[in-house]
Amino acid sequence: MKKKIFYFLQSIIIYFFYIVSKILGLKISRIIFSFIFIKVGNIFKSKKIILDNLSRIIPEKSNLEKEIIIDKMWSNYGKTFVEYIFLNIFKKKSDHINIKNKKAIDEIIRKNKPVVFISGHFANYELMSMELTRAKAKLATIYRPLNNMFLNPFMEYLRKSFVCENQIKKGLNGVKESLEYMKKGYSIALMVDQRVSEGPRIDFFNGGAHTTTLPAQLSSRFDCDIVPIYISRSQDDRFEMEILDPIFISENEKKNKELITKKINTIIEKLILRDPGQWILTHNRWK
Numbered sequence: 001m002k003k004k005i006f007y008f009l010q011s012i013i014i015y016f017f018y019i020v021s022k023i024l025g026l027k028i029s030r031i032i033f034s035f036i037f038i039k040v041g042n043i044f045k046s047k048k049i050i051l052d053n054l055s056r057i058i059p060e061k062s063n064l065e066k067e068i069i070i071d072k073m074w075s076n077y078g079k080t081f082v083e084y085i086f087l088n089i090f091k092k093k094s095d096h097i098n099i100k101n102k103k104a105i106d107e108i109i110r111k112n113k114p115v116v117f118i119s120g121h122f123a124n125y126e127l128m129s130m131e132l133t134r135a136k137a138k139l140a141t142i143y144r145p146l147n148n149m150f151l152n153p154f155m156e157y158l159r160k161s162f163v164c165e166n167q168i169k170k171g172l173n174g175v176k177e178s179l180e181y182m183k184k185g186y187s188i189a190l191m192v193d194q195r196v197s198e199g200p201r202i203d204f205f206n207g208g209a210h211t212t213t214l215p216a217q218l219s220s221r222f223d224c225d226i227v228p229i230y231i232s233r234s235q236d237d238r239f240e241m242e243i244l245d246p247i248f249i250s251e252n253e254k255k256n257k258e259l260i261t262k263k264i265n266t267i268i269e270k271l272i273l274r275d276p277g278q279w280i281l282t283h284n285r286w287k
Contacts, residue, residue: 004149011150018085026089029082030237037078038071045282053281057205057272072277076233080124084155087162090130097127100242104227105135114138114182115225115246116215120193120268121280123233129164129189131241140166140181142174142190142214164189175214182222190214193268195285200258204265209285216260219249226264230271232278 021029042050050073054066061069083090090096099105108115117139119128129141141164146152160167166186168177178188192212201208219226225246232240247267253259272279 007148007150011148014151015154017082021082021085026083026086030079033078033082034075035078037074037081041074041077049284050281053283053285054276056207056286057269058276069277070281073279073281076123076278077280077282079233079237080126083124084126084158087126087130087158090127091134091162094134096237097131097239097241099131099135100240102135102243104243104245105132105137108187108227109135109137112185113224114185114187114222115227116218117187117189117227117229118192118215118264118267119189119229119231120191120271121283122271122278123231123239125191125231126159126163127231127239127241128229130162132187132189133164138186139164140168140178140186140188142168142170142178142188144170144194175217178214178218179221182218182224188218192264193272193279193285194283195287200261202258202261202265204285205269207286209265210287211261211265213257213261215264216257219260220254220257223254226260228264228267228271230274232275 017033021033024032047070050070051066054061054069058066058069117128117132119125129139132139141159143156143159146155156167166181168174168181168188182188190212192215195210196212197210199210199212202211203209204211215226218224226249227246228244230242230244232242234240244267247260247263249260249263
């Protein structure tokens with residue numbers, strides 16, 4: 001009961017912020033919530049987890065450099081938070097984003113064969129599925145429902161309306177749905193950088209981290225490519241979305257889901273190291 005009351009009060013505050021943001025507009029709201037998240041983010045998320053993560057992925061950086069990265073991460077977090085209420089604007093226009101190697105999407109569509117798109121929580125990660133859908137890719141995307149039952153329906157509405165109509169809830173039923181979508185020729189998009197309870201421990205920045213093997217399973221079952229995507233935010237709040245080359249998987253490796261997953265983790269490591277401040281550092285991946 002206490003948790004429900006907390007979630008209810010939390011949702012009231014967030015809905016209030018969204019109403020205020022809608023009135024103020026995107027540009028001003030980004031500035032305000034970037035500042036707020038930098039100042040109060042560590043109250044709600046353990047700074048120890050963030051620092052532990054940074055010490056693992058960039059141990060050579062000084063404390064001052066880590067603090068700069070943390071501020072950049074919270075700034076992005078705040079901007080992404082407020083951008084949810086403006087997803088309709090992003091959906092209508094495309095001048096906020098540059099697609100690097102867009103011909104790769106066009107080639108996937110031309111071949112009419114599904115692939116598995118993977119990424120992590122970089123910049124505004126919702127834009128990955130939005131832009132793939134805008135490019136006319138047949139797509140279904142896997143999401144993790146919010147714990148807050150008062151907020152989750154609204155977030156699901158936003159994702160289905162403006163990001164990707166075909167939303168698959170993470171979990172066992174989601175795996176079954178993913179299989180059904182791929183049988184119908186749909187590609188699947190998902191984030192692979194969060195800890196999962198049911199996954200094996202796969203090496204990630206020199207430590208075992210519970211990791212989903214779903215991309216490897218889908219790739220093996222449907223003999224399809226795994227295509228990484230990276231999204232970054234610039235200082236002027238424009239985005240670049242890069243379609244990377246498919247992960248090379250030899251014939252001998254196709255049935256080895258843990259080896260394929262290790263290759264995926266290696267790619268995610270490299271993307272994180274491009275600019276750690278673009279990545280959401282609050283998740284305890286090695287728990």
